Amino acid sequence: MESLGEFIQSSKTIEIIDIGDNKITDKGIEILLPYLIGNITIKYLGISFNKGITDKSIPLLNEIIHHEFTNI
Numbered sequence: 001m002e003s004l005g006e007f008i009q010s011s012k013t014i015e016i017i018d019i020g021d022n023k024i025t026d027k028g029i030e031i032l033l034p035y036l037i038g039n040i041t042i043k044y045l046g047i048s049f050n051k052g053i054t055d056k057s058i059p060l061l062n063e064i065i066h067h068e069f070t071n072i
Contacts, residue, residue, distance in 0.1 A: 001024075001028045001032050004019075004035075005031065005034070005035030005036075008032075008036065009035045011041070014041055014042060015041055015042060015043045016042075016043065017042060017046065018044070019046065020047055020049045021048070021050065022050060023050065023052060024047065024050040024052055024053060025050070025052030025053065026052065026054055026057045028050075028053075029053060029057040029060050030057075030060060033060050033063065036064050037063070037064060037067050038067065045064075
């Protein structure tokens with residue numbers, strides 16, 4: 001997840017990230033969070049069908065959303 005995060009952070013053109021159905025967990029979302037915060041090019045983040053992502057990740061995902069919409 002760190003490598004993916006670093007790649008996302010360094011890219012200026014990625015608009016769509018679909019990492020659904022990849023066995024990602026809450027810990028993976030936690031690791032990815034700092035790389036997504038402040039990224040202004042991402043328009044879509046698909047994380048469906050990752051059974052390891054639970055309600056525990058909702059505050060983290062809300063943080064991403066809140067940060068993006070308050071910085072537009």
